[in-house]
Amino acid sequence: MADDAAPQAVLDLTCALIARRSLTPDDAGCCALIGERLAALGFALEWIDAGGVTNLWATCGSGAPLTILAGHTDVVPPGSRKDWLSDPFVPEIRDGMLYGRGAADMKSGLAAMVVAVERLLAQGEPRGTLAFLITSDEEGSALHGTRHVVEVLKARGLVPDYAIVGEATAAESLGDRITIGRRGSLGCNLRVFGKQGHVAYPEKADNPIHRLAPVLLELTTTVWDQGNMHFPPTSFQVSNLHAGTGANNVIPGDAELVFNFRFCTESTADDLKDLVHGILDRHGLRYEADWWLSGEPFLTREGALIKAAQAAVADVTGLTPALFTGGGTSDARFLAPWGAETIEIGPVNDSIHKINEHVLVADLDRLSRIYQGVLERLS
Incomplete structure (x- = not known):
């Protein structure tokens, strides 16, 4: 040419x-x-x-x-x-x-x-x-x-x-x-289980949103690592939170949280999973966690x-x-x-x-x- x-x-x-x-x-x-x-x-x-x-x-x-x-x-x-x-x-x-x-x-x-x-x-x-x-x-x-x-x-x-x-x-x-x-990308679909019921009778139900609230606070305030000279610290972000039947007088039976880590070389995917499961278990949640790793x-x-x-x-x-x-x-x-x-x-x-x-x-x-x-x- x-x-x-x-x-x-x-x-x-x-x-x-x-x-x-x-x-x-x-x-x-x-x-x-x-x-x-x-x-x-x-x-x-x-x-x-x-x-x-x-x-x-x-x-x-x-x-x-x-x-x-x-x-x-x-x-x-x-x-x-x-x-x-x-x-x-x-x-x-x-x-x-x-x-x-x-x-x-x-x-x-x-x-x-x-x-x-x-x-x-x-x-x-x-x-x-x-x-x-x-x-x-x-x-x-x-x-x-x-x-x-x-x-x-x-x-x-x-x-x-x-x-x-x-x-x-x-x-x-x-x-x-x-x-x-x-940075690596690690995501999770988290489903937290409760017990559906009428909002007027909370003693007969188990609100998964209420159970999730202190967990979410801890997840969003945790310092996962300090980063290094090449990368900023690992970040945690919620991309979706969903619960409810559409009715304003029903305590939902479950709540779904979608979140993502963008993580640096100071952390591994397994480390982050273990830390999250530790938080969930410490708060006594009943849950299912579906993880996906897009890249290290x-x-x-x-x-x-x-x-x-x-x-x-x-x-x-x-x-x-x-x-x-x-x-x-x-x-x-x-x-x-x-x-x-x-x-x-x-x-x-x-x-x-x-x-x-x-x-x-x-x-x-x-x-x-x-x-x-x-x-x-x-x-």
Whole structure:
């Protein structure tokens, strides 16, 4: 690819991906489109689909280091069309911004990665193995996407050296942050049992809301850990509380509480479960607790990948990126425990999951050059 054609190439591929209505877990042909580009470069394509999810594993080269470029084609629902200034699946440029669902999260990142590799390989074969791991199940349950592919590849004995995830990580301008870790996410559906009855005869009932109240106070005021230099303290948040029959004169028979921990590397999921069960038992509750672990916390220590990313960002943008560990979960939570130095770097995330999602057109090629710069420094 001619260098002067690259800026338009990133824009064109981003637009082509936005135009595919890939509501999770429907890939809508995005991986096939990317696969065609990669196959033309000599990548071997393998489809590791599962549970209605499209997963593309594409490799080029051989030996170490094994560097993975990872991302997802699926997007969240756009909501009502009338709330958007233009059709969310018809890419449109206005005032230097490209609008469309997935523009920032994360079809621009995928397009920038593909073009970066096209430019890189035009210069000659890199050292080691380049791989793409692309899924259509990141915004959904994430059970059959990257998690599944990693397990399949682990069984083959593969261990990556580096992983770059193209999530939108910038706060205000491209390159101002590199995500080097994420907190873990542990959730629970808690059902507290009581005894239904008439509000006029409380002695004949057992109000689960009243039993839950002091427990909830303790849960919300407990200091779970102190955090560390990389992470803030573990947080506890209630996302839903439900009880009652709909009648104002009935004591309910049970109450349901949904809560979530975002936990740092100072705590483990098992530790937090044990602490919660200790509180519940100490208050004498009768309950059922249904726990789910979305991901363990991870942290990439300073090494070759972070240094390469910092240098590439400085070359392209002149910025010194902050090393960030905040935000929600991403598929990096499956790649880092596999053994790879893992970072996330992508466009500005201000509009992700929002109405009129957008990305700065000028950032598209700059992001691609950042990816290219990272890969050149790792080769």
